[in-house]
Amino acid sequence: MSSIATPVTPPVARKGDGADPYAWLQERDTSEVLEHLKAENAYLDQNLADQQALRETLFQEIKGRIQETDLSLPSPWGPYLYYTRTTAGDEYARHYRCPRPAGNGCEADESQEQLLLDPNQLAAGGFLSLGTFSISPDHQRLAYSLDTSGDEIYQLFVKELGTGEVRALPFENCDGSMTWANDSQTLFFGELDDTHRPWKLYRHRLGDASATEVFCEPDGRFFLHCGRSSSERQLLLQLGSKTTSEAWVLDADQPQQAFTCLAPREEGHEYDVDHGLLNGQWTWFIRSNQDGINFALYQAPATSIPKRSDWKPLVPHSDTVMLDGLTLNAKALTLSLREGGLPVIEVRPEGLPAYRVQLPDAAYSLYVQDSLEFDSDRIRLRYQSLNRPAQVRQLLLANGEQQVLKQTPVLGEFDADAYVSQRLWATAADGTQIPISLVMRRDRVGQPAPLYLYGYGAYGASLDPWFSHARLSLLDRGVAFAIAHVRGGGELGEAWYRAGKQEHKHNTFGDFIACAEHLIACGVTRADQLVISGGSAGGLLIGAVLNQRPELFRAAIAEVPFVDVLNTMLDPDLPLTVTEYDEWGNPEEPEVYARIKGYAPYENVQAQAYPALLVIAGYNDSRVQYWEAAKWVARLRELKTDANLLLLKTELGAGHGGMSGRYQGLRDVALEYGFVFKVLGLTP
Template sequence: MTKHILPPVAKKISVQLEKHGDIRTDDYFWMKERDAPEVLDYLNQENEYYHKLTANTKDFQKSLFEEMKARIKEDDSSVPYKHNGFWYYRRFETGKDYPLYCRKEATLDSEEIIVFDNNKMAEGYSYFSQASYAVSEDNMIAAFGIDTVSRRQYTIRFKNLKTGEIYPAEIKNTTGGAVWSNDNKTVYYTRKDEETLRSNQIFKHTLGTDPSQDELVYQENDETFYTYVFKSKSKDYIMIGSDSTMTSEFRFASAAKGTTDFKVFQERTRGLEYAVSHYDDSFYIQTNKDKATNFKLMKTPVSATGMENWVDIIPHRDDTLLEDVEIFKDFLVVSERSNGLNKIHIKRWDNSESYYLPFDNETYDAYPTTNIDFDTQILRYAYNALNTPASVIDFDMVTQEKVVLKEQEVLGGNFDKDNYNMERIWATAQDGVKVPVSIIYHKDTQLDGTAPLLQYAYGSYGSTTDPSFSTIRLSLLDRGFIYAIAHVRGGEYLGRKWYEDGKLLKKRNTFTDFIDVSKHLISNSYTSASHLYAYGGSAGGLLMGAIVNMAPELYNGIIAAVPFVDVVTTMLDDTIPLTTGEYDEWGNPNEKESYEYMKSYSPYDNAFAKAYPNIFVTTGYHDSQVQYWEPAKWVAKLREMNQADTKIMFHCNMDAGHGGASGRFEALKEIAEDYAFLLDLESITQ
């Protein structure tokens, strides 16, 4: 990297922020003024500095991009699934960034019908995203959502699939999804609060009417909850869900016609979580009722849904997390997790048979996919591993025979999964807890402490990072990098308690687990501090911010993507999108104990004078989840505090949001930037 180029210097305007008698000084609070000329000027200066600083890697970035792109089958397509007499699938065309959504009537030999061509729809937009679309039960009308800004505020439109006509009605500021009643003329959708972007209203729209006349069906007034709507797999019920981090509530109504008469399934009770599936004359409930930390499966009659009527079907197990269920006419399929590993449990309703699908390693990911029909003995599931491309498999639950419908192709001709070694190891955290780590590396890479290693984690919201395959990652592995996923507390890899022990007033466990994994990898000669790198995004970007303050000496480089780093200020501002719904995850800083605990780890508040490693921070100007000013302020403060001769770089995509660039190949260019940053630090130039 070029050393003599000077970074932009952000002006300092001190703002005093007081809470609970404590005063924090924020010199860069002014960056919150979205679209202000001085803010845009500063962000553009940062981008210019980034491009100058990385000019020496531009050609390498291009070759990395072409290399990653070359492994992807450009004219790829998904495995078709059948629904209401039509086969649906998605496909790409060579050289194009966006998918085509297609269907065929009756048989796969029928003529293809292109429902949506996102390449044409994206023309003229720097960003484009189509939400999933929903087709009416008579197969005639598709409701679809479009976002061209990247704020995740979708506009719903309607398309006549017989004539191709796009109806004039536009329903703005939605989540993008729509749910049809069985009358083929009524849809339900979720609208967002304009300011906070919280999903807080369910509306009913009748085809052919003015959306301004749509009827409000449900309003979620509790600012810590969000709401959503869906149809039961049985097609008998429209369901409205309301969720917070710790509590659930559902309403249901007949899907026969466009009703507004919804009945509460079970009133919300603080700490009670549940999810509902319908089959025949019963509802099936996944729930933590009765202190079932890892969840259990219960059942109740359609006519009596209160929890006093719920009875156990699968009891709670301390060593097994119940993640999901899939209901069939003769079989119940349960997605479980024990000792960190996905398991698919198949059992007959009459209890005459019960077995697990066999998997033969510890670094795989398996899960049911599209299973729309009740009356079938075929389960469709997906499987992949760190060294094994993804497969879609149809499994006959009666004969126990499987058919691999598709295996992901890795183009280029030189991929062989046997060239890569996989391991699962366990690191000891500072409190004695064992933290699992999934690892992959090329068989020629020596484990003598000299190899570069990229360590990844997320570690929040109970979201589990399973060890899955990536063609993109091969560009690091084939250049001698080791890749390690740290399954830190805050995710659910080892069950619900693993999540509970990494949130609220135990959040620091997430950070110390990651650091202790790093120490373990160094002490066991996987790498060394001069070759260790860390990556995380969003809440994982918070993790990056925390570890770089707590143990900067362990890392040569850090990539923090859309990082949530100004924790205290953001969580005190309930006008910022998503804030109030996060109180049960991070705590409510309006309460002194939570405030002080958050302040103890908030990356922005704990950036003090020290020797920081090389850091690359990315964000999107339109990000609705982590606002652009958090990483912008953090970078300015890090530069001010840095005592080392290292580079702190910041790239703000002015056209993107939380997910980065749209289009499968544009997104690869951003990954090429990340990889070039790492490889340049290792003096790897080709």
């Protein structure tokens, strides 16, 4: 409980002078700001005090569905199987390995296992986020990185697996990435600039006291990332903005040499590269949008660094199918596609007919979880739907034979057929059809039900339907759940993304409203039963639609919401601002300024009635600063004309992803669900 006396009335933020009267909330670590945030937390505690028993019931209920002590599916690599184990009562999974059995077996031998890392011990009850976990090619060392505050700045460590000795590397402002060269002695890592952008790559040889800068990216729009190719023979340095990219490569056996550019950046040209085998020959594989926005795949001999004119088409561009990515094994190429708003896996085995993976559900999430070793004849897929728990499926590359290796257990009474999963389509104002994924209990079909509608719609991210143990606590109490796949996301390809960014951002908000109206018109729900939710850029979506159509919703939840868009985009010194110009525009340009000001949630709060609102922020959040939520809530308190709940919770020890640890995460969900039941007047 807060040490501050619980206020009887909502905390009222003082209004300062100037165009932004709540700008003083940006004065991090001052006593006035901290006291205000703690007062808001105390106000939330007061208003939700009557739900303590319900929240504990929900927490225990959700926890009771989860197999708390469990073993991940071991992954074979070299002489070992690598895996994690969760134990009841522990917040984090421990990392292990054991000797690899003969053949294709993947059963862990606990009698011979070795504990590699225990995050529970490292966390010591505080915040902990594990960044990189990377075993050296000779399996003798573990490189790992830790964030202990939530600000996404990492400390780097190397552990000698033979002796258990741990060395903290003496480098600061690290992005958490660590990439091994093939000598198992050389590590490459990234450094953050003042705006929290990965901009420099360093090479460090174990035992040295320093590191050597090998690359610097001065353009503030570009992020830097280093990794290993599928073949394990190349190091790949990828530089990317929201619209343009550039790749550099280096022989992983020659880490002292310099990276070489594969194709110099050209504004609007996006590409990425991998290295593998094609018909027995070492080959560069390049996924590029040079022939169309949905990307095509090209090949080039790996005998040298090819010119762009040497790229030969391997998979042509399609106007209707998006090439999202590729996975390389020695004797097969696996394409990750998007078609009709859903993910599709297409396999092209060497010397055999291509095929697409067949699946049982109409709406689902599917991706390659593990390509295993480069020489493996199989890969692992992760598959789930709104009513089907996640499965790891083994796919035999040559013939497409599938085997479910592991299904996430749901303890207690659970029957997937007790829930109905549907794909609906709403019509936007311009006639565009917007997909909706919906799940509810089968016995609630045909009557209006309380509904939790979720949205995001930015950066081309695809919100494919996913299963949630926690969500069953909503569904079993009669609350339906839906995802609005609005423009700005990537569900229907690159064109879908571009139709919801920059000057088309209004489509994202209009699509979400159209989805809500469609669900009401179809009799799935009513406006007085509709709760909406989104986080980060999805919080921007929630804030915008609340200003435009507040009467359409009963309540809203906004997590780490990007609601102070205009002021943030006007400050190039803030983390990520410059890199975001390609997504939102640069408001230094008058036309862009007017456009953003026209929809920015903070600027457009009006003297009108708003639904009940729960807002969550992270004090150490480096992506969306805590003050965006605090300022927005302050302005809402000043102007709104209703008596509905307006609650702000600031996690004072967390960042963008909220509190660390699986049990704390469940308690956060219980708080949110309790708020939903309270404002809907449900008495579960």
